[in-house]
Amino acid sequence: MATKIRLQRHGRKNYAFYPIVIADSRAPRDGRFIERIGSYNPNTNPATVTLNFERALYWVNVGAQPTDTVRTILSNEGVLLMKHLQGGVKKGAFDEAEAQRRFDAWKAQKQQATEKFNASMAAKKESDAKARLEAEQAKNQAKAEAVAKKKAELAAAAAEAEAAAHAEEAPAEEAPAAE
Numbered sequence: 001m002a003t004k005i006r007l008q009r010h011g012r013k014n015y016a017f018y019p020i021v022i023a024d025s026r027a028p029r030d031g032r033f034i035e036r037i038g039s040y041n042p043n044t045n046p047a048t049v050t051l052n053f054e055r056a057l058y059w060v061n062v063g064a065q066p067t068d069t070v071r072t073i074l075s076n077e078g079v080l081l082m083k084h085l086q087g088g089v090k091k092g093a094f095d096e097a098e099a100q101r102r103f104d105a106w107k108a109q110k111q112q113a114t115e116k117f118n119a120s121m122a123a124k125k126e127s128d129a130k131a132r133l134e135a136e137q138a139k140n141q142a143k144a145e146a147v148a149k150k151k152a153e154l155a156a157a158a159a160e161a162e163a164a165a166h167a168e169e170a171p172a173e174e175a176p177a178a179e
Contacts, residue, residue: 002026005059005066005074007040008033017041020051020070022059035059040073051077061086081106 002025007018009030018040021033037059038051056079060066066074074080085099 003034003059003064005037005056005064005070007067007069015043017043020056020073022064025065040069049073049077051079053077053079053082057082078103078107078110 004025008021011017020038022035023033037055041048060083089099
């Protein structure tokens with residue numbers, strides 16, 4: 001029986017999530033499976049992956065073939081690296097403790113890179129928010145200046161009209177008084 005490690009599609013239209021299952025290669029995609037070893041949810045940012053590491057490693061070691069997407073997930077989780085290291089132990093290249101040390105070093109490096117990426121994304125998000133705020137404040141300032149200028153022009157026009165009205169009244173009043 002040829003077994004595959006693959007994704008089963010669940011969820012609704014445009015909002016799918018995927019259980020990671022071990023299934024006979026002849027079974028339908030969403031049909032019968034042997035064991036569920038995890039899940040993959042691409043709807044979150046970043047995508048959420050839960051995986052039973054030991055069971056995934058067991059199935060890879062007994063010959064289950066992962067699909068391309070599942071191979072990427074297993075690689076990112078370190079299952080394929082651990083399989084590779086166990087192969088080195090079987091060949092006698094190094095012992096189990098050295099394999100575990102190498103795996104732990106890889107895991108720590110990966111976690112550090114993830115934390116660095118998350119920190120840079122948070123800093124970028126913060127700087128973008130700051131830039132948007134400054135742009136909005138500049139826009140508001142320009143709009144306030146335009147409104148103030150328009151009000152000043154209206155006030156000047158009103159003052160000129162009032163001065164013109166007083167000028168008309170004043171000669172009319174002064175003319176009879178001069179006679």
